[in-house]
């Protein structure tokens with residue numbers, strides 16, 4: 001099986017590069033510090049000059065999108081895509097959701113300490129976009145300097161990569177999505193499914209836990225996943241019906 005998804009590790013959240021014949025898709029760039037790892041990878045394995053480059057995010061949370069401006073400065077001609085829901089956050093008509101207080105105390109610190117890899121420096125934070133911060137006093141802050149070229153919704157394919165489809169999976173946030181490659185049965189799961197324990201688990205740091213459960217039930221009913229690439233934790237590769245092993249809090 002050809003698996004053309006590469007994990008750019010070393011950051012707090014996972015970044016994936018999808019290399020295709022005529023396009024390169026960068027999923028979840030992370031912070032500006034993490035963007036440096038992406039640029040090193042691209043230096044080593046440069047796409048064809050005629051290739052299109054798309055910057056895609058699984059959802060609008062700071063640990064996944066902060067370095068987009070910095071990456072655009074270094075990677076000319078790249079285009080940005082988001083879930084349609086993000087448009088509301090950017091024009092101020094909608095506010096990003098905030099998980100309940102208990103989720104902050106119970107579910108975020110363990111994840112943070114387990115990853116324990118990357119504490120951003122002040123210098124780095126200065127270069128980052130201060131957006132997608134799920135805190136009451138910061139959630140309105142949107143300071144992006146770039147244009148979004150593509151607004152995508154459920155069932156849309158990625159521009160330049162028709163085999164990759166967007167599946168809306170609200171719950172962690174309202175704009176959360178997964179990317180699905182039907183032929184190779186690959187799911188890039190963003191923060192909907194994480195993998196800190198080996199078989200994958202449904203994220204407990206959610207704006208709406210019943211909604212993420214519904215999103216997951218729908219995924220499980222319709223997809224036979226052979227590889228899961230989560231937003232945090234290790235990828236699970238080359239299995240069969242992997243969603244049936246994913247842990248779900250009752």
Ligand SMILES: [Zn+2]
Pocket residue numbers: 059061172191
């Ligand atoms: Zn998130």
Ligand SMILES: [Zn+2]
Pocket residue numbers: 013061063064191231232
């Ligand atoms: Zn995350």
